[in-house]
Amino acid sequence: MTPPAPDQTTDALHPVRAGLLRSAHADAAALLARTERETAARLDQARAEARAILDEARRQGEADGADAARDLLVTARRQARSRTLAARREAYEELRHEAAERVRELRRTDGYAAVRERLEQRARVLLGPAAEVSEHAEGGVVGRAPGKQVDLSLTVLADRALDRMGGEVRSLWEP
């Protein structure tokens, strides 16, 4: 039930990860606040319409009004909910994108040679000394041996690091 401990390779990504979440936070907060304002306004409007339909139905002694009002509210609530969720998803994907970007930037730093060295070693640990290891187009390495391979490209490593953050990412939309 506990999150697995980060392994050596992703330790290299640790500073990236912390800074990333900080800046993502600011972006997400703005996005989510805007969504919330919009959806609240829409919901208010839907409620007013629903009430109008109900009043009208009551005046005319009809029973059908209730269903129409209900449908209207259900739709409005669903839309509001999906806008909020979409905004969260946007924030989440932005974070992934940003993470991948930042990790790729590692290539231009002085430490990259050492990182690459470690990744190459790791590939050989996983696949055996005879593994063929090559540079990945987006940084990092790919190792191949008969019947198996490992993808240690920077993009994949960034993805995994994020996956491992699990619940932490929720702080983007949960104060």
Add this chain to the structure above:
Amino acid sequence: MNPSGSMSLSGAIEYTHVGELRGPLAIVEGVSGVGWDEYVRITLASGERRHGVVLDADRDRAVVQVLEGTAGMDPEGVRAAFTGSPLRVPVGTDWLGRVCNGRGEPLDGGPPVLGSHTAEVGGAPLNPVRREPPSEPVLTGVGAVDALTTLVRGQKLPVFSVAGLPHLELAAQIAAQATTAGEAFSVVFAGMGLTHADASFVRDALEARSVAGELVLLLNTADDPVIERILTPRIALTVAEHLAFTEARHVLVVMTDMTTYAEALREVSAARGEIPARRAYPGYLYSDLASLYERCGRLRDRPGSVTVLPVLTMPAGDITHPVPDLTGYITEGQIVLSAETHARGVYPPLDALSSLSRLMRKGAGPGRTRDDHLDVAAQLLAALARVRQVRDLADLVGQAALSPTDRRYLDFEEAFLWDFVDQRSDEPRALDASLERGWRALLTLPRSQLSMLPARLLDAHGAKGLDEPGHPGHPDDLDHLDGLDGLDGEASR
């Protein structure tokens, strides 16, 4: 959701030698350290992602069952990554308010469901010594169910239905309305093999609960991979257990349709070449169903509870079919729906005489619901049993030849069905109101027939002898407006 194993070294290796594809099975060669029942992520040459489970870890071969099936798979270019453990899912309150598919991936346009902890979907058996016997009710707002077959926190109580009856409506209504006397409450709804129309009906019916952050909705539709159906209830229960025993909520898990689930299990079993037992279902159907149903309960020294409400359709209405039969052996009672009552236009079409909540005595009555609850329920059922005899007699001798008392029983049945049972599918009915309707139905009978009710209560309700004039009044129809008030209340929440 990111189903994840522990990120062991093995997680990073992708095996590329698929020696054989057969039915839903892929045989991956040259593996090492791969465990049985491990979860597998499969990537096709096209980049498409599929998922699988290890059925047989045999030396350096792993037989993998591909959840989405092997259609369109070319062994060339397939990569299989073993996650290092059986399927785990994130758990936590992030699930509340979410709508996902049967594998827990979002259907609501939101980000993946995230959690700071993960748990194995297979769960672990509750230690029977640590179980607390169930003793408090979950009120469903469905009058007949609450009054006659009270659902008790920690119980497993299935709905037995047949095709064409409104069991999905009933399941959705219970999921939408159920409460536990103001204590934190959530619903996890697992739909298996639903048609798109049904899935969208369920989403609509449960919208308010979802928005209120009290619902987790997992929807596996009829066109989703069959094998995925085997995971759906397990994910639902894993999420529910955490919400209950870690997050201190009372959780109701609705699982529908268990017959569809069992068919998926049969399909998998056949693909594995296992020896079939009754009606070609696997011999372990009982244990498999038990591994789901038995995850309900309460624990000593922990708050929260998991209550399970499986819904199943009896093929051709046959209660001896393995799915209802084995379910009946495991669960604590059953709510049976009747085609005959449905044909008369009564909703919910409860077959009250065949329905039973074995734990009702522990969860209803003095100190639990209302002092007269058990007596009223017993009297209603006793009267109903008599109605059945009277009907048989009427068939034999004709209605005109019935005694005055017997004719009152036919009046009682009318009142029972139309005033007590019948309810709108979007109408929450409080237990007090339901019991009062029960009383109203009972008072159509002469006092001498109400021997299960104490005299004090009969006096208070004005029970009359056979010859005394004055039948109780007709039900007022005012409560059709209740729904609107509820709607408004929700809207302004």
Add this chain to the structure above:
Amino acid sequence: MGAVTGASGTRRRPAARQPVSRILRVTGPLVEMEYSGGIAMYDLVSIGPAGLPGEVVAISGDVVTVQAYEYTGGLAPGQTALPRGHPLSVRLGPELLGGIFDGLLRPLSGAGDWLLPGTQRAAAEERTWSFSPLVAQDEQVTEGQTLGEIRGAGPVPVKVLVPPGCRGAVEEIAVAGDHPREAVVAVVDGTEVTAGTRWPVRRPRPVRERVDSHEALNTGQRVIDLLFPVARGSTVAVPGGFGTGKTVLLQQIAKWCDADVIVYVGCGERGNEMADVITELSELRDPRTGGRLADRTVTIANTSNMPMMAREASVHTGVTVAEYFRDMGLDVVVIADSTSRWAEALREFASRTGALPAEEGYPAGLASAIAAFYERAAAVTTLGGERGSVTVIGAVSPPGGDMTEPVTAHTERFVRCLWSLDRDLAYARHYPALSWAGSFSRDVPVLAAGHRAAGDPAWAGRRDRVGAVLAEADRLADLVELIGIAALPARERMSVLAGRLVREGVLQQSALSERDAYCGREKTAALTDAVLAVADRCRELVDSGVPAASVEEVDFGPLLRAREDTGPHDIAGVAARRDAMLAGLGAVQP
């Protein structure tokens, strides 16, 4: 018997060290590993890093097949397995009484909220036991003889016996006082004897001889004690579909029958129900000893969601525990609910090993497996020369209520008593829903003799009369359905009435009522006699010209309620109600 080593009395092979073996294949509970020497069939194996328990079920060439008793998820080829060098055995000792265990007899009380595979379950808190020696140093003793007693474990003293196969002089004997469970309390002919012992679950414990039993096990349930009695050391099967009250009936017997020790095996049943049994037993008092009922009970809880393979072992574990207490000269009852779930576990494993299936996928050996299980029930003279018995009561859950399915059909052949539960009776709220037409007891003749010898010569006659009344009422019931009661002659209407009185006044018994849940033998007799006397009087009345309808209208409530209105042994109360009823009938005029 030089091979006997240690205190257990089990024969161990000389190989002192078992080589570690490598796992080759894992598919569900079936694990294949390398043959590394020193492994025998049915030996215990610790599998993988978690040390999951398993049992060797096949050895073929250099591959050993092991059946794991727990969930094997994550177990991988290449990991190690450790053969333990002895068959699956359980620790037997005074701590069993009042305890709750899983199918392999590991204590559940100390385990956590969830049972994780392979977790070394905390052994029940080690405590000391008060031992009193009953033999002196240098005394000559033989197998099965009592060396000393342990008190304070439960309502009965737990005896420490000379292990089977061991005899000779007592070389050492502990002084009276407190000793830990594993302490050696005696040495007999070089064999160390501890307070507890180990025994392989699949091997019946030896006895001097099996004997015939003439003594009834009193269950406190009228329909059983009156119509389908069971002798001590006999076997019973209880088939019943769901909702027929099977578990309630078995629980009633566990609570009230007059055995010394009860072994309750919850085999693949409901968790909430087990929780309920456990709670109730610890709240109820034993009417005979005044102690808690839980203290004479050993509960083995292997609920339906606990590992299926341990379910297979749990019935053997249960009988082994029973035999352990039997060997002390006690009467023990094993209740297994439900043997169908056990048979399903057999089927499940057979199908995984690719065994040729017979009916409904069950292995061909099903019948012999069932027979072997019930055969461990017996009344015996123990090795130590005392009388003891193990009675086995097994529930059967026929799928779809189909009594022709293999488990039900085979079981019926091997048991001496069958208590068939009937769905129609249960539906009519007639509990216990034991069908008088569909049940049998082959113990009736010996028990009739036993009752005669015990001073109740009327027992057999009473049973016959009740049987006749019920049969006649059943025959007439079919007729009534066709033509209506009014069309029957008066005498026959009285037969229908007599049937109703017997059913409602004697056979029905409320498990929820404090006074009716348990019924003493004398009260059962008194109630039966009272109801029969009233039925006779009714018949005399119609013979004398009273219209049947007038008799039928009499309020028989006081008689029918006598079972609940009087205490479990209150014969005088029953007699008073009978006399009042007879007097009331005297007032009915032609």
